[in-house]
Amino acid sequence: MILMTCVIFFSFFFNQNLLYLIVIRKRDNAVNIYIYIYECRTPTYLLDLALFKPDDSCKVSKDEYLERAKKTGFFLESSIEFQKKVLDLSALGDETYAPPSMLTYPIDASQAAADKDADIAMFAVVDQIFATGIVKPEDVGILVVTCTVFCPVPSLASRVVNRYKLREDIEAYSLGGMGCSTGVLSISLCRDLLKVNKNTHALAVNLEVISGQQGYRGNKRRSMMVTNCLFRWGAAAILLSNKPGDKKKAKYQLMHVVRTHRGADDKSFNCVRSEEDEDGFKGLTLSKDIVPASAVALKTNVTKVAPLILPFTEKLKYVINLIARKVLKMQSMKAYVPDFKTGVDHFCIHPGGKAVIDGMMEHLKLSEWHIEPSRMTLHRWGNTSCSSIWYVLAYMEAKNRVRKGHILWQLALGSGFKCNTAIWKSLRNDQNGPSPNPWLDCIHKYPQPVWT
Incomplete structure (x- = not known):
């Protein structure tokens, strides 16, 4: 009974993915306790x-964006003023960056x-992956491509298979319509597939197509x-592996991975929708319910993440506070908010917008230093949807912030409504390469x- 209690204690308070074997031996009137730790999961490295850096000819300043919006003839003067206000804030x-189809006169809304x-964005990042020589196209056994609003036939995943002549038995998936948090979701799917496909590589490609269409x-x-x-325009490709020998060269x-899906709640489900307005123009609608829906999804996700990442002392404070409020009925006591900075070194918050970043900072009680990568990513690249969190991570790497043993928390919100989390552990001090970091020419x- 004592042994079982100890095992449960270690599993809950330290790491739920590790098996703790406790052996108690009595020898010469001395009691020795041995703890053996075994990893239960298939590792994902x-x-x-690889991140997409478009050509400089595709850069669009805020003023140029407004000038182009005026020339389209689509918008009333009041709508131009509204867009100016949004951009200013x-x-x-x-x-x-904006894609070529948005930079023509008139805007090219064709399927082609x-x-x-x-293709430009997607193939650019996959080219970078294969150019490093770490893996050959025929060695990729799993492919997951994510894009929210552009879902062509054949699928984006099929186009990658065709371009690089990937093998016939590849497990290929295209995820569409799932919002900005799909970057984490793609990692979740790759991890699950790597559990049942031994000694293989998985390639996740995250992009958004904001074309004239x-x-x-x-x-x-x-x-x-x-x-x-x-x-704005962006893309990322992430190469994963479950091969034990790859740990030495992994980043x-x-x-x-913790996924929260609030789609069963009608307000959460409807707060981000693709639909037509009264005049028949299609676009993404953001309802007034998006703020409370985000808050609920975030709180639910964070509650599940906390036991996985917080140190014992923070968990103990939380339990004592909970007992005092719920059991001892100390109603005047405020709920204890754990200090997540005690268990996490770096926070990759999705730069979905100024309000999103400010809200995350307040809810998680982060410092300016912790939230800086997300703010600077929004400034330099804009909201590149599911690829955004990877630009945030690249900023940390370019600043040489990440060291061996550091814990990173990727956190993103998306339509549906979803909040998805990925927790990573750094395996080395030098995070440069193999693919080039797009921040390096401007990180200084x-x-x-x-932020005003």
Whole structure:
């Protein structure tokens, strides 16, 4: 009974993915206690991260964006003023990127243009992965491609298979319509597939296509026009492995994935929708319920993450506070909010917008230093949807912040409504390469005082 209690104690308070074997031996009137720790899961290693850096000809300043919006003839003067106000408050800089189809006169809304925009970004990051020589195309056994609003036929995953002549038995998936948190979701799917496909590599590709075909052309301002102002062009490719020998060359090991889906709640389900306005123009609608829906999803997710990452002392404080409030009925006592900084070194918060970052900072009680990578990513790249969290991670690497043994928490919100978390452990001090870091040519300019 005592032995079983000890095992449960260690498993709950220290790490739920480890098996603790406690052996008590009595020898010569002395009692010796031995603790053996075994890892229960199939490891998932991150070998490489490739990020898309578009050509400089695709840079769009805020002023240029407004000038192009005027020339389209789509928007009323009041709508242009609204977009200017959104951009002024957005914390976006003047070096974000738009795809070629958005930079033509008139805007090219054809299927061919959207296909080309997707191919440029998607193939650029996959090319980087294969150029390093870490893995050959025929060695990739799992492929997951994510993109929210652009879901062509054949699928994006099929286009990657065709381009690189990947093998016939590859497990290939395209995830669409699942929002900005799909970057973490793709890692979750890759991890699960790696559990049942031994000694293989998985490739996750995260992108968003904001081509002329997807842009909103109507004048419904507050609920549908905001996304035009915040979303920008970006993509990421993440190479994963479950091969034991790859740990020596890996950058990170995946420790936990926690997914929260609030789709059963009608308000959460409807707070982000793709629909047409009264004039028949299609776009993404953001309802007034998005803020409370985000808060509930975040709280639910964080509650599940806390036991996995917090040190024993923080867990003990939480339990004592809970007993005092619920059992001893000490109603005047406030609920204890754990200090997540005691268990996490770096926070990769999805830069979905200024309000999103500020809200995360307040809820998790983070410092300016912890939230800096997300703020600077929003300024430099804008909201690149499911690839955004990877630009945040690359900022930390470019600043040489990440050291061996550090814990990183990726946290993203998305339509549905979802909140997804991935916890990583750094396996080395030098995080440079193998693929080039897109921050390196401008990292000396950051951080910038862009938050007002």
